[in-house]
Amino acid sequence: MPKISVRGLRMPESPIRKLVPFAENAKKRGAEVIHLNIGQPDIKTPDVALKAIRNFKPDVVAYSHSAGDKSYREGLAKYYQKLGIHVDHTNILITTGGSEALMMTLNSVMDEGDEVIIPEPFYANYNGFLASAGIIVKPITSSIESGFSLPPISEFEKLITPKTKAILICNPGNPTGYLYTQDELNSLKEIVLKHDLFLISDEVYREFTYDGKKHISVLELEDLDQNTVLIDSVSKRYSMCGARVGFMVTKNRELLDTALKFAQARLSPPTIGQVAGEAALNTPDSYFSEVIEEYVERRNVLIEGLNKIDGVICPKPTGAFYCIAQLPVDDADKFAQWLLEEYSWNNKTIMVAPAQGFYSTPEIGKQQIRIAYVLNTTDLKDAIKVLDGALKVYPGKVNTNKKTPHNINTY
Amino acid sequence: MPKISVRGLRMPESPIRKLVPFAENAKKRGAEVIHLNIGQPDIKTPDVALKAIRNFKPDVVAYSHSAGDKSYREGLAKYYQKLGIHVDHTNILITTGGSEALMMTLNSVMDEGDEVIIPEPFYANYNGFLASAGIIVKPITSSIESGFSLPPISEFEKLITPKTKAILICNPGNPTGYLYTQDELNSLKEIVLKHDLFLISDEVYREFTYDGKKHISVLELEDLDQNTVLIDSVSKRYSMCGARVGFMVTKNRELLDTALKFAQARLSPPTIGQVAGEAALNTPDSYFSEVIEEYVERRNVLIEGLNKIDGVICPKPTGAFYCIAQLPVDDADKFAQWLLEEYSWNNKTIMVAPAQGFYSTPEIGKQQIRIAYVLNTTDLKDAIKVLDGALKVYPGKVNTNKKTPHNINTY
Structure with missing residues (x-):
């Protein structure tokens, strides 16, 4: 039998994949599983986008331009300009989701064996893209005590080698x-300019910022046009993950021309997703204010509830719809499995993502889980009750001297 | 300024890209350009698929399973079974076009520096996928005189090294x-079994066979389950290139599991494309018989016309909707540019794809062009008149001792 490639073997599995059969078993024995592990929002796709799909007029579903429909790129340029990001349509490459935008960027700026510095915990699928491209991750740990703020720049300096090509x-x-x-x-x-690196910024959650905080894009940084790349996507913004439409945006012309060669090889991004995405540019502001109000309420319910549980620490996020919580357990992997196999409250249990999959440094984050608050507050309140009850009886519970991190705002 | 990667630099440009500005200039001076260079069929997408898009019911455009919708994979298994390909839905991975199916296959079976043998001329974008994965192409030239039949297997033997992992x-x-x-x-x-290689077969044009010839899939070959991978796509079959839906099909479980890890990293193939593709499984047989009748007529007009031109040789294709024609010119690249810059007949000219981009061996195919017969017969007849007239006055014309290849059926 012919052999699988080394890069195929080293591709990581999804961190929650091994929990899936346990969740299926829990459902088989009649328990309701509240999924705190998924990133698929339950929010409706904007009507303008759904209407555009249903009004699809052409009688051939044809390729688009490899860089994406020009009219859509022009519309996107206006969207970015409103945010203070000064680009035109020639700075934008439409891709098959943010995933492809990141893959094309990585392949355009790094070779096998090159290194990228990433603050951890980070989005677990980065590991997959990097492994498939043979790029080495140099993680730099951000701490739950600081609310996951940027580690000191001196820590970045320590990791830089001649192989370092980018910070993500x-x-x-x-x-x-x-x-x-x-x-x-x-x-x-400063560090990017000093060492002549690329700064790649995944900003797909841009719209989801809370408490009056404003998102700043790397493309707004002055004198950094040749170094910065923005990774973007319609998936979360308009709750249309299945459209598979994303963007790579940069003012570095050579970089965009290089990425375009990768884009030409795969011909075109999805046509109907682009039709929906272009229509979604006309989503009324009220859509976002309602969605943000909803996420803020969910976040407040969740973070307040988590921090009230004995031994649980969870910094209050000010963007996106995830949080990392530290639990008084021996091993979050085991605990996650135990929740599905052994525990229920009112016949309900929860599926959580153990946070180790979001760290590249071994053994870090062993007591942490990631929760996505893409469920309604009723489910979230039940989830907190499950967690609270579970931690009272979990055999692997450990005592923690719970401290509220003093430099972040928890409840 | 930070540097582009080596793999980015070595990514090939599309072979017709440099002709695009000349085509634009030709249009600017008022000439009609007949595009013989494109692979986008003008055939209508089946009504069942268009209706499925327009009837899209969910109010969230959500991710699908990373392997694609299960109901669609089950439908696809039935489609393959009807063709004598005995697979079930667990042998199928739904991908973002045939391009992604091929990329995931290549990454799963080959590492940087590994070698793949490909009969040339081959689809130019293979060069892009292979370059981006760092895989070395070992071309084996098939000749226009033989109608591009498979070169002797002894020629394959000569190319095999310890680095050879697959034949494509x-x-x-x-x-x-x-x-x-x-x-x-x-x-x-035989050779694949002898050397324990993968046999990767791109069969996206399966439905387009003519003159009563029947397509045989590599998945129909007995005792080869662990070695064969089928690359497939809805793009040409249903004239829905923009759906970006393809398939990787294999009975090698380890290989599919490996590819699934790449699939999980990018989350899911396009949801609406899958809805259209699943509906397209119910396309009536009459759709295909009409389309094939149309392609046969176009092929006959084109091939007969080409072979009547002094010095032109074009084997009669029995599948897909392309042909390679040999011209009595010094350099097809120069000739293609000259057609757009200097020549018109009745204010019309043609854009052709120089065939050198489809060869990996340097200097081969210099007198050849690829023509896609995805245009109506009126345009094709005009195209032949343009070519005939152009070859009468082209300054770089060379004399050829035109011979009709005796072992293939031309007009």
Whole structure:
């Protein structure tokens, strides 16, 4: 039998994959599983986008331009300009989701064996993209005590080698919900200029910022046009994950031309997704204010509830719709499995994502889980009751000297 | 300024890209450009597929399963079973177009520096996928005199090294239109088993076979389950290139599980494309018989016309909707540019794809062009008149001792 490739073997599995059969078993024995592990929002796709799909007129579902429909790119440029990001349609490559935008960027700026620095915990699928491209992750741990703010820039300096080609951030962060400040972005700018690196910023949760905080894009940083790349997507913004439409945006012409060669090889991004995405540009502001109001309420219910549980620490996120919670358990992996196998409250249990999959450094985050608050508040309240009850009886419970991190705002 | 990656630099440009500005200039000076260079069929997408898009019911455009919708995979298994390909839904991975199916296959079976043998001329975008994955192409030239049939298996033997991991074929062929026989596939089977290689077969043009010839899939070859991978797509079959839906099909469980890890990293293939694709499984047989009748008529007009031109040789394709024609010119690249810059007949000219981009061996195919017959017969007849007239006055014309290849059926 012919052999699988080394890169195929080293591709990581999804961190929650091994929990899936346990969740299925829990359902088989009649328990309701509240899914705190998924990133698929329950929010409705905007009507304008759904209508555009249903009004699809052409009688051939044809390829688009490899860089995406020009009219859509022009519309996107206006969207970015309104946010203070000064680009035109020639700075934008429409891709098959943010995933492809990131893959094309990574392949355009890094070779096998090159290194990228990423603050951890980070979006677990980055590991997949990086492994498939043979790129080495140099993680830099951000702490739950600081609310996952940017680690000191001196820590970045320590990791830089001749192989370092880029720094990758997610802002606001999945899985942390942390929103980088102007000062933090400025310090990244300095190190990037000093070492001539790319700064790749995944900003797919841009619209989801709370408590009056404003998102700042890396493309707004002055004198950094040749170094910055914005990764974007319609998936979360308009709750249309299945459209598979994303964007790579950069003012570095050589980089965009290089990525376009990868884009030409795969011919075109999805046509109907682009039709929906272009229509979604006309989503009324009221849609976002309602969605944000909903997420803020969910967040408040969740974070307040979590921090009231004995031994649980959870910084209050100011963006995206995820949080990382630290639990008084021996091992979040085991605990997650135990929840599905052994525990229920009112015949309900929860499925959570153990946070180790979001760390690249071994053994870090062993007591942490990621929760996505893409469920209604009734389910979230039940989920907290499940967690509270479970921690009272879980055999692997450990005592923690719970401290509220003093420099972040928890309840 | 930070540097572009080596793999980014080595990514090839589309072979017709440099002709695009000349085509635009031709249009600006008022000439009508007949596009013989494109692979986007003008055939209508089946009504059942268009209706499914317009009847899209969910109010959230959500992710599908990373392997694609289960009901669609079950429907696809039935489609394959009808063709004599005995698979079930667990043998199928739904991908973002045939491009992604091929990329995931290549990444799962080959590492950087590994080698794949491909009969040339081959689909130019293979170069892009292979370059981006760092895989080395070992081309084996098939000749226009043989109608692009499979080169002797002894030629394959000569190329095999410890780095050889797979043979990649396209059947029926783009750009050749050649359909492999049972004997040819059997000889590939032998060498693949002898050297423990993968046999990857791009069969996206399966439905387009002519003159009563029947397509044979590599998945129909006995005792080869662990070695064969089928690459497939809805793009050409249902004229829905923009759906971006393809398939990787294999009975090698380890290989499919590996590819699934790449699939999980990018989350899901396009949801609406899958809805259209699943509906397209119910396309009536009459759709295909009408389309094939249309392609046969176009092929006959084109091939007869081409072979009547002094010095032009074009084998008659029995599959797909492309042909490679040999012209009495010094350099097809120069000739293609000259057609757009200097020549018109009745204010019309043609854009053709120089065939060198479809060869990996340097200097081969310099006198050849690829033509896609995805245009109506009126346009094709005009195109032949343009070509005939152009060859009478082209300054770089060379004399050829035109011979009709005796072992293939031309007009």
